Amino acid sequence: MNVLVILIPAALFLGLLGLGAFLWSLRAGQYDDLDGAANRILFDDDDETTPRR
Amino acid sequence: MARTPIAAALVKAGANDGAADNAVAYVRKEPGDCASLHLVVENMHCGGCVNAIERTLKGVEGVVEVRANLTTKRLFLRWSRALVDASTLIAAIAGCGYRAAPFDPYRLVSDRDDENKRLLRAMAVAGFAAANVMLLSVAVWSGGDGMEPVTRAFFHWLSALIALPAVAYAGQPFFRSAFAALRSRALNMDVPISLAVLLASGMSLFITMRGGEDAYFDAAVALLFFLLIGRYLDRRMRAKACSAAEQLMILRAVAATVIGSDGMTRTMPIQAVMPGMRVAVAAGDRIPVDGCVRAGQTEIDASLITGESLPASAGIGDQVFAGSINLAAPIEIETMAADSESLLAEIVGLMEAAEQGRARYVRLADRFARLYAPVVHFLAAATFLGWFAVVGVTWDAALMNAVAVLIITCPCALGLAVPVVQVVASGRLFKNGVLLKSPDGLERLAEVDMIVFDKTGTLTMGRPVLTNKAEVSPTSLRLAASLARASRHPLSRALVEAAGIGPAARDVEEAPGFGLRAMIDGHDVRLGSAAWCGMTTSTLPSPDSGSMLWLKRDGVAPVCFRFEDELRPDAVDVVRSLRSQGLEIALLSGDRLEAVAPVAAALCIDDWRGECRPNDKVGRLEALAAEGRKVLMVGDGLNDAPALAAAFVSASPSTAADVSQTAADFVFQGDGLGSLLDAFAVARLSRRLVLQNFGLALAYNTVAVPLAVVGLVTPLIAAIAMSSSSLIVTLNSMRLKLTDRDAKR
Numbered sequence: 001m002n003v004l005v006i007l008i009p010a011a012l013f014l015g016l017l018g019l020g021a022f023l024w025s026l027r028a029g030q031y032d033d034l035d036g037a038a039n040r041i042l043f044d045d046d047d048e049t050t051p052r053r
Numbered sequence: 054m055a056r057t058p059i060a061a062a063l064v065k066a067g068a069n070d071g072a073a074d075n076a077v078a079y080v081r082k083e084p085g086d087c088a089s090l091h092l093v094v095e096n097m098h099c100g101g102c103v104n105a106i107e108r109t110l111k112g113v114e115g116v117v118e119v120r121a122n123l124t125t126k127r128l129f130l131r132w133s134r135a136l137v138d139a140s141t142l143i144a145a146i147a148g149c150g151y152r153a154a155p156f157d158p159y160r161l162v163s164d165r166d167d168e169n170k171r172l173l174r175a176m177a178v179a180g181f182a183a184a185n186v187m188l189l190s191v192a193v194w195s196g197g198d199g200m201e202p203v204t205r206a207f208f209h210w211l212s213a214l215i216a217l218p219a220v221a222y223a224g225q226p227f228f229r230s231a232f233a234a235l236r237s238r239a240l241n242m243d244v245p246i247s248l249a250v251l252l253a254s255g256m257s258l259f260i261t262m263r264g265g266e267d268a269y270f271d272a273a274v275a276l277l278f279f280l281l282i283g284r285y286l287d288r289r290m291r292a293k294a295c296s297a298a299e300q301l302m303i304l305r306a307v308a309a310t311v312i313g314s315d316g317m318t319r320t321m322p323i324q325a326v327m328p329g330m331r332v333a334v335a336a337g338d339r340i341p342v343d344g345c346v347r348a349g350q351t352e353i354d355a356s357l358i359t360g361e362s363l364p365a366s367a368g369i370g371d372q373v374f375a376g377s378i379n380l381a382a383p384i385e386i387e388t389m390a391a392d393s394e395s396l397l398a399e400i401v402g403l404m405e406a407a408e409q410g411r412a413r414y415v416r417l418a419d420r421f422a423r424l425y426a427p428v429v430h431f432l433a434a435a436t437f438l439g440w441f442a443v444v445g446v447t448w449d450a451a452l453m454n455a456v457a458v459l460i461i462t463c464p465c466a467l468g469l470a471v472p473v474v475q476v477v478a479s480g481r482l483f484k485n486g487v488l489l490k491s492p493d494g495l496e497r498l499a500e501v502d503m504i505v506f507d508k509t510g511t512l513t514m515g516r517p518v519l520t521n522k523a524e525v526s527p528t529s530l531r532l533a534a535s536l537a538r539a540s541r542h543p544l545s546r547a548l549v550e551a552a553g554i555g556p557a558a559r560d561v562e563e564a565p566g567f568g569l570r571a572m573i574d575g576h577d578v579r580l581g582s583a584a585w586c587g588m589t590t591s592t593l594p595s596p597d598s599g600s601m602l603w604l605k606r607d608g609v610a611p612v613c614f615r616f617e618d619e620l621r622p623d624a625v626d627v628v629r630s631l632r633s634q635g636l637e638i639a640l641l642s643g644d645r646l647e648a649v650a651p652v653a654a655a656l657c658i659d660d661w662r663g664e665c666r667p668n669d670k671v672g673r674l675e676a677l678a679a680e681g682r683k684v685l686m687v688g689d690g691l692n693d694a695p696a697l698a699a700a701f702v703s704a705s706p707s708t709a710a711d712v713s714q715t716a717a718d719f720v721f722q723g724d725g726l727g728s729l730l731d732a733f734a735v736a737r738l739s740r741r742l743v744l745q746n747f748g749l750a751l752a753y754n755t756v757a758v759p760l761a762v763v764g765l766v767t768p769l770i771a772a773i774a775m776s777s778s779s780l781i782v783t784l785n786s787m788r789l790k791l792t793d794r795d796a797k798r
Binding site: 004008011012015016018019022023026032033034035036038039040042043 | 099100101103104107121122123124125170173174177178181184185188204207211215
């Protein structure tokens with residue numbers, strides 16, 4: 001059962017990583033424009049007027 | 054004093070309503086050389102629109118940043134002030150066929166966004182905790198007797214370590230609401246939820262400390278997770294309904310052109326316009342504020358305000374209302390104080406009174422909760438007392454069984470039942486061009502047994518159409534239309550529409566309130582009222598009404614054009630179909646009796662009234678409500694707004710006055726009334742699904758609760774029962790989507 005000492009922290013760490021990623025994406029406004037983002041990939045102009053985020 | 058928000062909402066910027074002038078008042082100067090502006094682009098529908106707008110604007114020299122948001126239909130612009138200005142940019146947007154109106158992001162109440170994000174964060178934390186605690190719980194359950202007590206205790210402690218902080222954080226929305234309810238000596242659904250979660254985690258901690266077998270940490274967090282999903286869906290739907298309406302209406306910032314004492318004009322937001330200021334209104338613009346005409350003579354289209362289908366003339370000293378359209382000539386108005394005896398003040402007062410009555414409606418889920426919460430509390434208490442006092446087990450064993458009852462009865466399924474149906478239903482309506490604005494609108498619509506329509510703009514198109522085209526010679530029509538092309542008067546436009554493509558006369562003079570004249574081939578040609586064409590009452594063939602135009606040429610007998618406000622194309626069918634569904638139909642109009650009667654006759658409506666003032670309409674609706682009728686009011690004018698607010702449920706077309714759209718529960722788009730039928734169908738279907746879901750939840754409880762009362766429920770059974778009942782309810786709600794697909798086939 002000693003393997004639990006490694007496995008449980010590893011599982012929790014991965015879970016926390018996912019939670020952290022979600023909270024970050026929420027804060028960074030990834031969900032602000034769900035419809036637009038889906039279409040944006042189809043635009044073929046890639047100039048530098050719109051700053052990268 | 055500043056103008057009221059309603060007054061601000063009254064003014065709806067259209068294609069040519071001086072968007073560029075408005076925008077200048079809302080440009081924000083930024084540090085350095087930059088300026089920025091937020092716009093709402095109403096007709097931005099797809100990725101192609103976003104691309105077209107962004108590409109065009111990026112091509113303009115001096116533009117630093119362009120970002121369009123398709124979900125909220127907003128556009129953010131930042132540019133270098135030295136190189137370009139706001140009006141150029143707006144002209145560029147208009148050039149690609151989009152209507153942009155400025156709005157003020159700082160007036161946007163961001164509470165709602167914050168609350169949404171808080172719920173989403175709580176949901177994420179609860180989801181993380183539920184998944185990880187479940188991981189440990191499954192190990193404990195499957196380990197069974199083979200698991201050493203030390204390992205089990207270790208797993209329980211780990212679960213506690215994850216679950217307790219998660220409960221403390223993610224449970225807050227429920228705890229707060231339950232606390233507020235208890236403090237006002239009431240019970241809501243959140244009281245049993247909070248009790249179940251807190252008792253389950255507390256008891257589990259107690260058991261863990263004593264090294265016991267059963268801990269309910271997984272149930273406590275899974276409960277929170279499911280309930281937070283339901284709450285978030287509910288919240289998001291409300292926010293979506295409100296914001297869609299608000300962004301396009303209330304938040305659409307509007308500016309007025311104010312004439313200073315030095316004679317200079319400047320543009321300012323209408324909130325900053327003070328009583329006594331002079332405002333210039335160009336021909337064709339909407340009037341931004343209530344006021345008195347101080348200079349100029351014009352005609353005013355007040356169809357949205359009063360329901361009258363024909364324009365009225367306005368001269369010096371006449372009162373004009375925000376939201377009406379100045380048709381003929383530029384005027385100057387002096388702003389009135391907002392609290393004066395205006396039509397607007399009357400309407401605002403009536404609306405406020407009516408809305409208070411509306412607040413009494415209790416949603417189905419809440420009605421259910423009122424019965425459910427006391428029963429749950431009673432059952433849990435009885436279980437505790439039964440085990441402790443009658444059977445005689447220790448207090449903690451008895452409490453454990455009571456907690457099991459609370460967990461089993463916890464309204465997970467109920468918390469999901471209504472929001473999921475609502476989200477699916479509003480999504481389906483939205484696709485069919487109906488915007489659901491109030492969260493309980495669907496529920497109320499399903500109970501309706503009578504419909505009251507307004508006439509102008511609701512049953513009719515709200516614009517005149519030439520009716521005697523067959524009696525008029527094509528030459529006269531072409532001649533009249535060539536003059537009419539110079540005018541924005543509704544009758545002129547109807548004439549042009551009837552005539553089709555043709556030449557425009559040169560040097561046409563317009564006399565506001567009378568008509569048009571021009572010299573064509575050396576002849577004086579006049580188009581307008583009978584008096585304008587030199588006729589006296591004695592020479593008229595029939596009584597002169599406003600819905601006639603006369604064409605007079607030197608030495609030729611005058612030709613008469615008659616106009617009528619036409620019914621919407623599907624009005625007859627829709628009214629017939631609604632009646633066949635057992636709904637009673639009535640008509641309340643602010644228009645003249647002789648204009649209302651033919652419409653009522655065409656639609657076979659016996660119960661009709663004309664010349665109704667706003668308070669007459671409200672009075673009639675209140676009388677109907679007192680008879681126990683549940684009335685759907687459909688109207689578009691400002692004069693309908695109080696009636697819309699007073700009715701059991703209300704709908705307005707998207708061409709309606711902004712205040713009316715704000716007051717209505719549903720806003721439908723397009724030329725037809727057919728979407729009303731669709732809204733009815735969806736409302737009834739979702740009511741049936743909600744009731745079914747309640748039934749399913751009750752059936753589940755009648756099986757599970759006895760098990761919990763007699764102490765047979767283990768944490769494993771609780772977890773399975775909870776998730777499966779939530780899943781079944783959610784799947785049942787999704788059937789609303791299936792029926793939509795069937796209907797499309």
